[in-house]
Amino acid sequence: MKKILSLVAIILMVSCKSKAVLAESVATEVLNSDKIIESHYNNKFDFSTLSIRANVKFEDEKNSQNVSADIRIKKDEKILVIIRVLGLTMAKALITPNSVKYYEFLGKKYFEGDYASLSQWLGTDLDFNKVQNLLIGQALDNLNNSKYTASIVDKMYKLEDVKDSNTKKTYYFEAENFLLKKQEIEQPAQDRKLQISYPEYQKLSDKIVPLKFAIEANQKKGKTNIDIDYKTITFNEDFSFPYSVPDGYERIYIK
Numbered sequence: 001m002k003k004i005l006s007l008v009a010i011i012l013m014v015s016c017k018s019k020a021v022l023a024e025s026v027a028t029e030v031l032n033s034d035k036i037i038e039s040h041y042n043n044k045f046d047f048s049t050l051s052i053r054a055n056v057k058f059e060d061e062k063n064s065q066n067v068s069a070d071i072r073i074k075k076d077e078k079i080l081v082i083i084r085v086l087g088l089t090m091a092k093a094l095i096t097p098n099s100v101k102y103y104e105f106l107g108k109k110y111f112e113g114d115y116a117s118l119s120q121w122l123g124t125d126l127d128f129n130k131v132q133n134l135l136i137g138q139a140l141d142n143l144n145n146s147k148y149t150a151s152i153v154d155k156m157y158k159l160e161d162v163k164d165s166n167t168k169k170t171y172y173f174e175a176e177n178f179l180l181k182k183q184e185i186e187q188p189a190q191d192r193k194l195q196i197s198y199p200e201y202q203k204l205s206d207k208i209v210p211l212k213f214a215i216e217a218n219q220k221k222g223k224t225n226i227d228i229d230y231k232t233i234t235f236n237e238d239f240s241f242p243y244s245v246p247d248g249y250e251r252i253y254i255k
Contacts, residue, residue: 020202020203021200021201021202021211022176022177022179022200022201022202022203022208023176024174024175024176024177024179024201025174025175025176026155026156026174026175027152027155027156027157027173027174027175028152028175029175030150030152031150031157032150033147033148033149033150033159036150036157036159036173036178037143037144037148037159039173039177039178040139040143040173040178040179040180041143041144042178043177043178043179043208044206044207045136045138045207045208045209046207047073047075047207047235047236048074048075048236049072049073049074049075049235049236049237049238049239050071050072050073050075050135050136050233050234050235051070051071051072051073051232051233051234051235051237051239052069052070052071052072052073052135052230052232052233052234053068053069053070053071053230053231053232054068054069054071054228054229054230054231055067055068055069055228055229055231056068056069056083056226056227056228056229057225057226057227058224058225058226059224059225059226060222060223060224060225061222061223067083067084067085067090068083068084068085069081069082069083069084069228070082070084071135072239072241073132073135074241075132076097076128076129076132077096077097078094078095078096078241079094079095079096079128079131079132079135080092080093080094080095080241080242080243081093081094081095089105090104090105090106091103091104091105092243094241094243095128095131096128097127097128097129098114098128099112099113099114100112100113100114100115100117101113101243101245103245103246103249108246108248108249108250109249109250109251109252110245110249110250110251110252111251111252111253111254112251113253113254115127115128117254126140134196134213136209136210137179137180137198137201137208137209137210137213138180139171139180139183140183140185140196141169143159143171146161146163146169147161147162147163148160148161148162148171149162153172154172156172156173156174156175156181156182157172157173157174157175157178158170158171158172158173159171159172159173166187166189167185167186167187168184168185168186168187168188169183169184169185169186170183170184170186171183171184177201177208179198179201179208180198181197181198181199182195182196182197182198183195183196184196190219190220191219191220192217192218192219192220193217193218194215194216194217194218195215195216195217196213196214196215196216197213197214197216198210198212198213199211199212199213199214200212204233204235205235207235209230209233210230211229211230212227212228212229212230213227213228214226214227214228215227215228
């Protein structure tokens with residue numbers, strides 16, 4: 001009995017440790033943009049596969065809904081998202097570098113297309129790499145491909161893209177591990193703004209991953225909020241990516 005109790009205690013300690021929020025610090029020393037970017041990318045995030053189970057809250061101008069999500073990533077190749085309500089599968093989406101597909105059970109409809117509709121929904125141009133980066137707490141864009149001004153704002157390091165006058169991109173980092181805390185993409189002419197924030201991180205083995213993140217998309221047509229809370233994360237295990245549209249479903253087209 002003592003051995004069993006000891007084993008349970010060890011398991012509980014490991015579980016609590018895996019959920020511990022990673023310590024962060026405030027920015028005080030002035031750094032240039034190259035140093036901030038280099039320090040951010042020093043956080044290695046190498047994996048072959050990644051499985052995430054999460055709770056998701058979706059809210060827009062018309063409705064609000066809480067669901068669970070099973071997110072499976074094969075790095076740089078595909079992302080499968082399974083949406084469940086009370087344990088029942090309600091929808092599936094398969095994202096690859098070339099396409100976005102999904103089907104939903106209640107309406108018996110499916111969609112197959114490119115990233116245009118997904119980009120229009122969130123109000124910013126998206127591709128596979130940006131979606132993958134979104135899920136693992138990385139900047140949507142490759143920060144090495146542009147020029148930035150650096151400053152300290154709200155005790156965080158702020159990078160502001162100065163290349164494109166039509167699209168304003170800003171990134172905020174904490175000072176301990178230079179983890180991404182917030183990224184904003186704003187297009188004033190189109191009255192569009194996307195904000196993605198990462199309030200907490202955790203360390204699993206040698207990888208630092210988000211505990212949760214929030215998306216706030218503002219457009220003329222309204223506001224959309226998505227809060228995603230990661231419950232379990234598993235790396236480098238073999239798992240399937242089952243996706244097949246059932247017979248009799250109606251294809252829809254999004255303009």
